[in-house]
Amino acid sequence: MNRRDYLFRKIVFGLITLCIVVTIDFFLFRVLPGDPVRAVIGRNVRISKENQQALREQFGLDKPIFPDQFFDTLGQWVHGNLGISWSLRRPVGEVLISKLGSTLLLISLGQIFSIVLGIALGLFAGWKRKKAVDVGALTFSLIAWATPTFWLGIILLAVGSSLFGLPTGGSVDPANVNKTFFENLPDIARHLILPTLTFTIVYLGEYMLIMRSSVLEVLGEDYILTAKAKGMSNWQVMRKHALKNAMLPIVTLIALNLGFTVSGAIYVETVFSYDGLGKLFQDALAKQDFPLLQGAFLLLAVSVIIANMLADILYTYLDPRVRQT
Amino acid sequence: MRVGWMGKPDTLNPAYAFLTESYIIFDLIFNPLVTEAPDGKYVGALAKEWKHSDDGLTWTFTLKDNIKFHDGTPVTADDAAWPINAVMKDPEGWSTLANYVAGFKEVKAIDAKTVRITLDNPIGNMEYRLSFLYALPRKDFEQFKTAEDLQNFNNDKAIGTGPFKLKQFDKDKGVLILDANPDYFDGPPKIDQIIFQTFDNSDALVQALKAGDVDMVTEVPQSAFATVKGFANVKAVQTPGRYFVEMIINSVAADHDPKPTRNPALEDPQVRLAIAHAINKKDLVDVVLQDLGKPATTIVPPILGGGFWHNGDIKDVEFDLAKANQILEDAGYKMGSDGVRAKDKVKLEFRLQYPSDNPLYPRAADLITGWFKQVGIKATPQSVNPDALTAAITPAGDYDLVLWGWGPDPDPDFILSVMTTEQFVEGGWSDSGYHNPQYDELYKKQQQTANPDERQKIIWQMQEMVFNDRPYIVIWYEDILQAYRSDRFKGFIESPLGIESQASLMQAEPVK
Numbered sequence: 001m002n003r004r005d006y007l008f009r010k011i012v013f014g015l016i017t018l019c020i021v022v023t024i025d026f027f028l029f030r031v032l033p034g035d036p037v038r039a040v041i042g043r044n045v046r047i048s049k050e051n052q053q054a055l056r057e058q059f060g061l062d063k064p065i066f067p068d069q070f071f072d073t074l075g076q077w078v079h080g081n082l083g084i085s086w087s088l089r090r091p092v093g094e095v096l097i098s099k100l101g102s103t104l105l106l107i108s109l110g111q112i113f114s115i116v117l118g119i120a121l122g123l124f125a126g127w128k129r130k131k132a133v134d135v136g137a138l139t140f141s142l143i144a145w146a147t148p149t150f151w152l153g154i155i156l157l158a159v160g161s162s163l164f165g166l167p168t169g170g171s172v173d174p175a176n177v178n179k180t181f182f183e184n185l186p187d188i189a190r191h192l193i194l195p196t197l198t199f200t201i202v203y204l205g206e207y208m209l210i211m212r213s214s215v216l217e218v219l220g221e222d223y224i225l226t227a228k229a230k231g232m233s234n235w236q237v238m239r240k241h242a243l244k245n246a247m248l249p250i251v252t253l254i255a256l257n258l259g260f261t262v263s264g265a266i267y268v269e270t271v272f273s274y275d276g277l278g279k280l281f282q283d284a285l286a287k288q289d290f291p292l293l294q295g296a297f298l299l300l301a302v303s304v305i306i307a308n309m310l311a312d313i314l315y316t317y318l319d320p321r322v323r324q325t
Numbered sequence: 326m327r328v329g330w331m332g333k334p335d336t337l338n339p340a341y342a343f344l345t346e347s348y349i350i351f352d353l354i355f356n357p358l359v360t361e362a363p364d365g366k367y368v369g370a371l372a373k374e375w376k377h378s379d380d381g382l383t384w385t386f387t388l389k390d391n392i393k394f395h396d397g398t399p400v401t402a403d404d405a406a407w408p409i410n411a412v413m414k415d416p417e418g419w420s421t422l423a424n425y426v427a428g429f430k431e432v433k434a435i436d437a438k439t440v441r442i443t444l445d446n447p448i449g450n451m452e453y454r455l456s457f458l459y460a461l462p463r464k465d466f467e468q469f470k471t472a473e474d475l476q477n478f479n480n481d482k483a484i485g486t487g488p489f490k491l492k493q494f495d496k497d498k499g500v501l502i503l504d505a506n507p508d509y510f511d512g513p514p515k516i517d518q519i520i521f522q523t524f525d526n527s528d529a530l531v532q533a534l535k536a537g538d539v540d541m542v543t544e545v546p547q548s549a550f551a552t553v554k555g556f557a558n559v560k561a562v563q564t565p566g567r568y569f570v571e572m573i574i575n576s577v578a579a580d581h582d583p584k585p586t587r588n589p590a591l592e593d594p595q596v597r598l599a600i601a602h603a604i605n606k607k608d609l610v611d612v613v614l615q616d617l618g619k620p621a622t623t624i625v626p627p628i629l630g631g632g633f634w635h636n637g638d639i640k641d642v643e644f645d646l647a648k649a650n651q652i653l654e655d656a657g658y659k660m661g662s663d664g665v666r667a668k669d670k671v672k673l674e675f676r677l678q679y680p681s682d683n684p685l686y687p688r689a690a691d692l693i694t695g696w697f698k699q700v701g702i703k704a705t706p707q708s709v710n711p712d713a714l715t716a717a718i719t720p721a722g723d724y725d726l727v728l729w730g731w732g733p734d735p736d737p738d739f740i741l742s743v744m745t746t747e748q749f750v751e752g753g754w755s756d757s758g759y760h761n762p763q764y765d766e767l768y769k770k771q772q773q774t775a776n777p778d779e780r781q782k783i784i785w786q787m788q789e790m791v792f793n794d795r796p797y798i799v800i801w802y803e804d805i806l807q808a809y810r811s812d813r814f815k816g817f818i819e820s821p822l823g824i825e826s827q828a829s830l831m832q833a834e835p836v837k
Contacts, residue, residue: 035712035715035716052752053752054417054420058473087335088496089336089476089477089479095497098497099497154526154528154529157528157529157532158528158532161532161533161535161536161538162532162535162536165536167538168524168529168530168532168533168536168538169329169522169524169525169526169529169530169533169538170499170522170523172498174499174500174501174502174520174521174522175502175520177493177495177498177500178493269525270525270526271525271526271528271529272526272529273522273523273524273525273526273529274525275498275499279525
């Protein structure tokens with residue numbers, strides 16, 4: 001099979017997965033206990049029973065879930081319309097896009113740092129197996145991996161704000177919000193330090209551990225011995241033979257993680273009151289804002305599927321065996 | 326000044342605002358005719374003075390001088406009258422304010438300075454109702470043709486008459502900035518600017534106060550209050566609040582449709598009395614609430630109307646386990662070998678449910694279960710999703726005992742309505758199923774009693790009914806917990822209205 005067919009097959013499978021996920025999500029939200037109208041208005045004494053009913057009709061909740069609500073929603077989506085958020089009373093697409101930027105910034109910085117550091121640390125630890133460096137790095141990674149995100153976040157927040165005067169919340173100072181992105185860059189960066197650090201530490205451990213064991217496995221292979229026998233230096237062996245092979249599990253892990261990072265972002269964003277998608281998802285769930293939830297999960301599903309497709313494609317470059325099957 | 330809080334306004338459009346945060350901002354940027362003062366009395370906001378006819382059907386308000394909108398337009402009586410008319414004409418569109426104009430017949434600007442309101446029947450809480458009807462610029466709101474258009478309007482360039490004017494509101498970015506209004510008719514505030522910052526995490530909010538990122542916190546979490554008290558340069562403020570926690574006893578009529586599902590022993594007034602004797606409210610306040618409140622008696626908290634509406638004559642049922650035992654014994658509930666009393670095979674076994682979103686309830690339930698055990702009542706504590714619990718209560722009536730809370734309005738009308746029979750329907754506010762025709766009658770009567778002393782008498786009587794029939798055993802009243810940086814600001818008024826109220830922020834000033 002050539003690469004084009006392979007890609008085509010992956011895209012078709014991706015689309016099928018997407019349809020299934022979206023359908024499951026639709027029904028999943030609707031079997032949640034509770035009444036979205038009540039959730040939107042809270043225990044508000046000012047809303048009469050008549051108004052609650054009007055709201056219910058406006059949301060389309062007076063109709064049966066299947067087929068009416070389901071096909072109404074599907075019809076909207078086919079027209080590229082994600083609906084109107086009940087709690088924010090704004091188009092879902094618009095809301096998602098407005099929050100996407102800051103979350104992408106946070107996630108990508110966190111991932112880049114944790115991937116680069118994790119790989120470097122794992123490689124180094126694997127190489128210096130059983131030396132003090134290895135033991136130290138291993139201990140650190142195990143602890144980092146096991147630490148709950150929100151706990152680490154709160155500790156870093158307390159330390160960072162008391163000792164280094166770093167901001168306690170937000171993605172930018174509210175007084176600066178009217179300035180342009182570039183004028184605000186120093187302020188945005190200051191607000192990013194603690195959340196990014198939290199993100200990095202939490203994911204660093206996992207990458208390091210996988211990289212280390214992967215390196216150890218590769219180093220035991222015959223071709224490494226052969227390479228050494230050819231008289232290559234340790235560094236050359238690492239770079240030319242070990243690294244490339246040891247990278248395969250990491251690529252899988254990164255692709256898998258891309259989906260989970262958004263959920264990880266929920267913790268980090270909540271701790272640091274960081275204005276992004278994670279926080280939006282949490283609010284949407286708490287308020288049972290179905291259109292927003294569906295939009296959010298659509299975005300999540302699409303990003304996970306794309307990440308996995310990218311990983312598959314990357315595999316074809318990293319591992320010739322995949323290309324040939 | 327920077328204010329840190331855990332929420333943000335849902336909209337600045339009074340026609341359709343739900344959240345407390347919205348009303349905090351309305352209080353600062355808008356003015357109604359009259360408003361609640363820190364002592365619970367009503368004072369003129371836009372109105373210099375007002376009077377009503379002897380029959381209570383005609384109210385006349387005279388406006389103060391030099392009132393201007395933030396854009397400089399002078400405010401006339403018409404600007405105060407038209408929003409009230411708009412609400413009356415389109416109750417569906419102005420749905421959050423519609424309740425306040427029920428019973429209004431006509432609102433008219435007689436001349437540039439006088440507003441006259443005529444009523445269909447006397448209204449007991451006229452001033453309270455008017456305190457939510459703000460003067461608004463006509464042109465901002467009259468453009469909307471349908472209720473939906475009106476409600477979708479976010480009013481994020483809100484123009485009002487208040488001591489602060491909106492500089493910027495961007496809900497997406499979570500930005501809310503108010504500037505002082507130098508032309509305010511009662512003199513400008515001493516604080517130049519207020520920036521509101523939303524936090525998603527209460528620990529971070531407390532840390533922000535400590536680090537000085539914010540100057541005021543409108544709601545300090547109960548668990549953090551002791552810590553905040555210890556901060557340098559921070560004044561922690563504890564004032565009696567309106568919020569209370571109660572034990573709901575299933576009081577749904579036996580012939581209600583659908584039929585209530587409960588332990589029938591709860592229908593016995595002696596069992597209810599014994600339950601009341603077996604709850605140590607003082608211990609609950611000390612241990613669970615960490616002393617951040619007071620033991621409670623009635624559904625009308627002591628601070629409403631500055632203490633005017635709360636029936637202080639009601640003497641609480643004392644905590645006395647021996648007495649509780651005796652009452653049950655006398656009522657024929659004999660102790661079984663398993664330590665649970667029973668009469669005619671009806672065992673005193675109850676579900677004790679509470680919503681899962683409040684960390685205080687499980688601890689309270691634990692203590693209560695322990696006391697109950699000593700009098701031969703077996704309670705099974707159970708944490709339930711709040712929405713599921715609501716569904717189990719109304720309309721199903723499927724519960725025995727429930728711990729939950731209410732935050733009543735400044736006027737007792739709302740919390741009294743919770744106990745009326747007609748509210749026990751899906752979407753209604755009753756969660757006890759209390760049904761007492763005499764109470765319902767009194768409820769209507771207090772609504773139409775314009776004389777405060779007479780209304781007080783009725784309301785006291787209603788509290789007594791609820792206290793004696795025990796659809797609720799009100800357990801505690803919670804204090805409002807706030808804090809501010811005393812090294813930066815001073816002069817706040819500590820009252821049930823909160824240090825962020827208009828009255829308080831008009832007094833507050835930076836520390837030089």
